[in-house]
Amino acid sequence: xxxxxxxxxxxxxxxxxxxxxxxxxxxxxxxxxxxxxxxxxxxxxxxxxxxxxxxxxxxxxxxxxxxxxxxxxxxxxxxxxxxxxxxxxxxxxxxxxxxxxxxxxxxxxxxxxxxxxxxxxxxxxxxxxxxxxxxxxxxxxxxxxxxxxxxxxxxxxx
Numbered sequence: 177x178x179x180x181x182x183x184x185x186x187x188x189x190x191x192x193x194x195x196x197x198x199x200x201x202x203x204x205x206x207x208x209x210x211x212x213x214x215x216x217x218x219x220x221x222x223x224x225x226x227x228x229x230x231x232x233x234x235x236x237x238x239x240x241x242x243x244x245x246x247x248x249x250x251x252x253x254x255x256x257x258x259x260x261x262x263x264x265x266x267x268x269x270x271x272x273x274x275x276x277x278x279x280x281x282x283x284x285x286x287x288x289x290x291x292x293x294x295x296x297x298x299x300x301x302x303x304x305x306x307x308x309x310x311x312x313x314x315x316x317x318x319x320x321x322x323x324x325x326x327x328x329x330x331x332x333x334x
Contacts, residue, residue: 185252186263187211187262189207189260191203191259202259207259208255209228209262210251211262211264212251213226213245218268224245224286226245227239227267227289228252228263228265230261230262231263232259238291239267239318240321241290243290252264268289269285270285271284274303280303284303291318292319
C-alpha cells in the first residue's frame, strides 16, 4: 500500500508519567485530535480517502478507522487511546473491477484506503468473491480498532 504523507500535518503526542518518568504508550480514555488541513483539488474530489495514520513508539503503523475529514471546519478528526505520531494521509485506493459498482464504490475505496479490507492485487478487489471467516474477523477488528490477545484458533482452522 502506498501512502502519500508529503506536505501533510504530522502531530506527535506524548505523555510522561510524572511518577515513573516513563513515556506512556496508551491512555485509559480516548483522546480526540482535530487537525487543521487544506486538501488539494484532487483530494477534495475524494475526501473519503483522507485519514490519519498512527505511528506508535515502536514504529508500528496503523490507520485510524475512525478518522475523517470535516469539510465544514477543514479539519481531520480522529480518536485514539494509543499515543505516538499522528500523520494526515491520503491513500487513493481504487480498483478496476469496482468502477461499475455505484452502490458500493466509495465504501470499498474508503475501507481499502484505511487498510480495513484488502484486495487480491493492486488493480482487482474481486467484490464477488466469498470471504473467509478469518478475513471477516480481521475486518471487524480493524474497523473498530479492537485489540485482542490470541490464545487459540477455531476448531476447524489449521
